[in-house]
Amino acid sequence: MKFTKLVFVSVLIVVLVLTTSAASNLDHRQDTTDFNDTIMDSSEYSSAQGRWLLQNKRTRRVTCNKFPGICDAKGSPGPQCCKKKCVNILTDRHNCGKCGKKCKYNEICCKGKCVNPSFNRKHCGGCNNRCSNGEFCVFGLCNYA
16 A cells, blocks of 8 residues: 555656646747847837838829820820820720720730730730631631631
């Protein structure tokens, strides 16, 4: 009987020692995590401060409605000005032929007109891809009947 009590008490002591050592390791990991969180909070503060500084910085943006000549500059998307953006009304799907004229989902803008490249013989598969005489445009490919 004394032997079983001795074994039980020794097992209980071993379990308590392991539990306290595991708990101290967890506390150490938690301290490290708190330290990393503190660093993260610090960087969030500096980025928030940076955003605040950017909000107060006034930048002047040049738009084509006030300066239409910028659409003629090299590298501009197009020579026309639509809704404060330079566009090419001959190829732009959202301003096809004139400002604000949108092509349908399955259409593209070719020479200022909305066309369906899947079935249009003059623009089969893309702008200015003509099918030969006797050919039909089927799903963007020229085929014989």
